[in-house]
Amino acid sequence: MPPERVVVVVVYDGFALLDLAGPADVFNAASLLGPDRYRLIVASPDGAPVRSTSGVSVTPDASLSTVARGRVDTLMVVGGLGVQEFIGHGRAAPDLRAISRRARRTTSVCTGALALAAAGLLDGFRATTHWASCERLAAAHPDVEVLPDRIYVHDRDRWTSAGVTAAIDLSLALVQEDCGPSVAHTVAGWAARRPARPVSSRFRDGCPTTSGRTCRSRSWRRGPG
C-alpha cells in the first residue's frame, strides 16, 4: 500500500478560498494520478464552519486541538484578510506549534506565514508571503529572513509561498518532493498549469505595498547595501 499523507490545512474566518482550493485540488489530483495517497483535513480553530473573504462558507473536518493529537504529514496554514484575528485567538499559536511538532513539514500560503511567524515557527528560517505583507512580516519578526521575490521558499522543513495563486505552485512543488517530477508534471497538466513558472518571480513589479512603497528585490533581513 502506498503511504497515506495527511495534509492538515488550517482555515479561519476571513481566509482566502483559493489558498485552500489550490492545495486541495492539487493533492487530490496527485492521489488520483500518482502512487501516493493524500488525505486532506480542513481544520478551523474550534472546528466550526468558516467564511472566506469572498463569502463562501466551508465546513471543516476538525478543530486545531483535535488534529494536534493526530497523525500529520504536512501542516499548511492559509492566508486571508482574517489572519490577524486568527493570530489573536488565544489557542492559535500553541495549537500550531503542537501540530508542527508532529508534522514532517510546516508550510504556509500567502499571509499564512504571519500566523506561523506569530507562533515562532519561522524564527531562523528564510520565508516569503504575499508581496503586500513582506514588510509587515519582516518588521514584526526580525528573526525571519523574508525573501519578497519568490513564488515559494523552501528552507529545511519549512515551505512558505507568495500570495493566492502561488498556493498552486507550492503544492506542485510538495507533490514533486514526494512523488517525483513526472507525477508533478502530470498533475500540472491536468490543472492546465504548465509550463511551470520560475520560483523567483517578478509578478508584482510595480505593485505598491500596503505602505505605499514598492518592495525591495532582496532579502529584508540582510538590510540595505
Added chain:
Amino acid sequence: MPPERVVVVVVYDGFALLDLAGPADVFNAASLLGPDRYRLIVASPDGAPVRSTSGVSVTPDASLSTVARGRVDTLMVVGGLGVQEFIGHGRAAPDLRAISRRARRTTSVCTGALALAAAGLLDGFRATTHWASCERLAAAHPDVEVLPDRIYVHDRDRWTSAGVTAAIDLSLALVQEDCGPSVAHTVAGWAARRPARPVSSRFRDGCPTTSGRTCRSRSWRRGPG
C-alpha cells in the same frame, strides 16, 4: 453608486473547488480594488451543502430554482467529476436555461461546459472545456464548435474556459470586460497571477485525452483536413 453585479456560481456534489475559488476570489478582489461591486451567490441544485472532489464541504447560498427567480448578471457553471450526475438531475437543464435567460452572460469553467451544452445553451456557439473532455463535448453536441486549445473562448454572450486554473484567467477576462484592463491588471497582481498567459495555450501538450488519443489542435466541429 457603482452597479452591483450578481454572479451566480453553480456547484454540485463532486465539483472542483478551484473552479469556484478562482472566480470567487477574483470577483471579490475586483470589488475591493475596482469601481464595480460583485455579489457572489453560490447555488446548488437544491440549496443543500455539497462536497468537492477534493473532499471540502461548501454550504451554498441558494438553490438553482431560487436564483432562477432573482437578479443575475453572470451565470457560471463549474466543472468536476460529478458533472454527469448533476446533468442527470431532472431539474438541472431547465433551471440553467431559466437562469441563463435572466443573465447578461452565461459562462462555464472546465467541464461545466458539459452542463451548459446538455441544457442546449451552447448550440451554435464556439466553446471550450477541459482538454480531457473536448472529444466528449464535441461528440455529444455536434452543434457546439469545440476549440480545444484555448484557455477560454468568448463567443457573443457565452464564455467557456479550459480546466481548473483557467477559471482564474476567465474571471480576469470578465473583470476586464466590466471594469477595463487597468483594474484587471491590478487584480492579477494582487493574485500573483501576472504576466497574463495567451488565450491560445499549449499547456496540455503531450497529455493524452481520456480516450488515450492526443487532442487535435483545431476546431473539432470543422473536422479533419
